[in-house]
Amino acid sequence: MDRRSFLTKAAVGGTIGGAAATLAAPAIAQANPKINWRLTSSFPKSLDTIYGAGETMARMVKEATDGQFQIQVFAAGEIVGGLQAADATANGTVECCHSVCYYYWGKDPTWALASAVPFSLNARGMNAWHYHGGGIAMFNEFLAKQNLYGLPGGNSGTQMGGWFRKEINTLDDMRGLKMRVGGFAGKIMERLGVVPQQIPAGDIYAALEKGTIDGVEWVGPYDDEKLGFQKVAPYYYYPGWWEGGPTVHFLFNQDAWNGLPPLYQNILRIACQATDQDMLANYDYKNARALKSVMANGAQLRPFSSEIMSASFDAADATYAEIEATNPEFKKVWGSIKDFRSDWYLWSQVAEYNYDTFMMIQQRQGRL
Structure with missing residues (x-):
């Protein structure tokens, strides 16, 4: 039974049901307020995989809150330029952005570390560090001084040279x-x-x-x-x-984030992590086919x-x-x-590397 059906039936179910409905409606309204945010992306709409991740996150949040929390996504240049996304979020021009933090390394090279720097971790390693190695909390200690709160929101996998x-x-x-x-x-x-x-x-x-x-x-x-x-x-x-393993981030204005009900904060955390995984899977699927196409051309x-x-x-x-x-x-x-x-590349060279190497040999021999 969905929430609306339950409340409707409770409202006509007699004195006890009526009282329950009277109490329930304000509680739900308080816990799930109507909120509209704007998100500025650092990417153009033509890059559907990376720009589209912002729309994916916004859709998940909208659906999870029954339309109560909506985030409108704007492409680079529609509100501010792509490289101004973090500043616009920090100063409150928008509530959030979708960007790559190494864009802002000129302010402080620490910005780049949670995204990608030369010879750091690959995508799986970055996710392991972020989610289980304390990376999210550590980076947010830094972001708090910028009036921001950040969550991983995508990865392309190892890029081409x-x-x-x-x-x-x-x-x-x-x-x-x-x-x-x-x-x-x-x-x-x-x-x-x-x-x-x-x-x-x-x-x-x-x-x-x-x-x-x-x-x-x-x-x-x-x-x-x-x-x-x-x-x-x-x-x-x-x-x-x-x-x-370049991590793309969703960055939130610190005051806007702190002002959200805990339920909405949790929904955002879940939606951002789901988007993080979805973008990587999307790139892995599309790059495999696109490589053959660019070589043919x-x-x-x-x-x-x-x-x-x-x-x-x-x-x-x-x-x-x-x-x-x-x-x-x-x-x-x-x-x-x-x-x-050091530990990541020790583990990676054991089971994963050897399995992948064997399968790559089979691919080159035309056996797949």
Whole structure:
């Protein structure tokens, strides 16, 4: 029996039923107030998988509250630009946003740690750290100082290394390379001689076509194919070592979050975690097919050489050591991730790695 049916029958069920209904209605109204929020996304509607995660979360919340709590989702640029999403949430322009926290690393590199930094954890490792390693609580200690509360809200899995107009075989090929690369990764790449470029999504293709930039990293086959990079930069490199498991976050204005009834807070936690898992599954399903499509249309897959990977790892470690020496919050969060990272890759190389390796061999032999 649903709630409305119960209350209706109670109202006509005699004196006792009438009294129960009179008491129940105000209690329910108080516990489930009508609330309307706005969410600004850092992503355009054309990127349906990552932008769509905001709509998925909002739909879950609406359905779970019988329409009492509604969140209207706005694409990047409709209220504020994609890179202003966290600021708009912190200052109360909107109640929440869906964004990647490494966008704001310039304020403090600690922002990037809960999302993705070079040679951190993969998607499953990030989720393990967030949900069971204290990562959510630790990051929220940092976010509280920004007037924000955050919950993981999506992951793309390990991203691709990007599209390049020429082959990148050695460290010499990296020097002087003008590359559109976002966030904290650019700081590491500068040590390799790369010249990082910050270019909005809508301008990337033209810059690549004209030779204003030599390469671009974006996400992976499904999103990349929509932007047509393979037409002007056919060399498609992997892996994106700077985004092994990039967590996207739902960020909430601290006062707005604190003002919610506990029931609504719990519903948001559940909806955000469900969205977190759903986005990763969505990307895993779509990237598998999109990879075949971009290759059929001119993409040439290339792995980064061991020379480049090793030098990048060393550059990242040197950068972290420098930041840890002057930033105690960064040191605390990164120390927690590093401690778990060692155990994670110990466990991952046992059952999971060997099973996957065997199955990959079967795929290459045409047996799947």
